[in-house]
Amino acid sequence: MKEKAVPSSAQGPVQGSAAVVKGLQLLQIIPELGEAATVKGIQQHLGWPRPTLYRLLNTLEREGFLERNPLGGEYVLGRQFIHLARRSLRAGSLQERVRGALRRIGCETGETVHLGVPSGMHMTYIDKVESAETVRMASYIGMAVPMHSTSVGKAYLAALDESERERYLEQLDWEPVTARTIVDAARFRRELRETRRRGYAIDDEENEAGIICFGLAVTEVDGRVAGAISVSVPRYRFDDGKAERIVAIARAELDSLG
């Protein structure tokens, strides 16, 4: 055969994979070929013997991942693929789902709001609503921040089930970020218990001097913990009662997501 089906990576051939790899290649090449995705067109492109191609096309068609136009004979991705794709992309837009709430929280509190998701041993900001005040956060979308010193990190960890949380705690890098960062694991566990008790996380100048943040976990539609939001306030704008107001606003908006 002209084009050997091997995994894309350089890790050497894997048993039981050649037909699967070929099947996946078909799923990828057929939309690219468009109207040329006939048996002849696909065969010319991939160079496979016709029995091999027919067998795979028929299998994918029977499983609903491909459909064939009865008139011209072109293949297209089938409804089974489309269905799977829709469901998976729907779940993929946490940021879209939460964006409105972020905006409203920013409006009502007048402060900067972040949405963070876990990425390795850090939280990464995937959305941010800037405060209209002149003093602003230096953070940015895509920025990775520590879990142990930020309110998004604490809120996220506090919301996890215990075994998953412990896996993170064992691997965290307990570097001090400011003089106030908690770097003792036992003390940090107590801090997370306190976070759960009060219902929100606090970063009391532990990640950045002069900045206090309040964090609440965010869940997927199916209930799984997906990340957290934080509302950040410069200490000079902070006064008693502000924490409760910020948290009440944030909680109401997150609860309205469903």
Added chain:
Amino acid sequence: MKEKAVPSSAQGPVQGSAAVVKGLQLLQIIPELGEAATVKGIQQHLGWPRPTLYRLLNTLEREGFLERNPLGGEYVLGRQFIHLARRSLRAGSLQERVRGALRRIGCETGETVHLGVPSGMHMTYIDKVESAETVRMASYIGMAVPMHSTSVGKAYLAALDESERERYLEQLDWEPVTARTIVDAARFRRELRETRRRGYAIDDEENEAGIICFGLAVTEVDGRVAGAISVSVPRYRFDDGKAERIVAIARAELDSLG
């Protein structure tokens, strides 16, 4: 094994399909299992021997269709799948958005309606509402038609900005499709200007003898030109005033899309 991998249809086993079918089953089951999509969870669900499961998981992972959380070991659909899904759903979502309008236009006009999107130097029909009349169009979803001789092509080209339109006009294959097809580029440019002036395109038996079509461009929610619809009428059913009625109905429905 507990669950034999056979095609979903009743057509009997197909050679060379068992591993492909298993691979597709994994792609479908993993999002459903969510955080239970660990090796143990998948194995409990499918009942496959572990070497079989590992081989398929590793293959899908190497091809980028699955990714594994390094901490908890759960599998999720990988970026190769997400990429393929996004591209394939892009065209599909225009069809969904426009489908209701297509149906209403078909109902109110009593004629066949197509939705076409650009594909290379052609328009491809991605949706069709059949007329209830006995004389019907031979067109089908997936069919590629010329841009210069059809009302979907003219409507689409007329709506583009000039530089993009000129790119198309320089590369079109000015083949006559019927005796009435415009094959002179300069004359075709005048035709597109006239199309813009009147607000809709006309295929006056230029693509198929005896068939007159009226086309209007369709835009994405962000305003970009995405394709066009056409309403097709056999000449024998055509009378004065019908064009205006058809176009008014079509325009009203498209305007209501937002």
Added chain:
DNA sequence: ATACTTATGTCCATATTATGAACACAAACA
């Protein structure tokens, strides 16, 4: 209408591989 070319589709001997019981090791738990 006929001959030729091209495209579609299948058969089946055999080369190749997918299978899965058995095994090894790691992690969790009592």
Added chain:
DNA sequence: TGTTTGTGTTCATAATATGGACATAAGTAT
């Protein structure tokens, strides 16, 4: 510390995927 559970791999062999050869259908040129 011992047991249980989970992760991961090996490899003899049963099972299957392969692809050259063939059959048939459709399209084209004469």
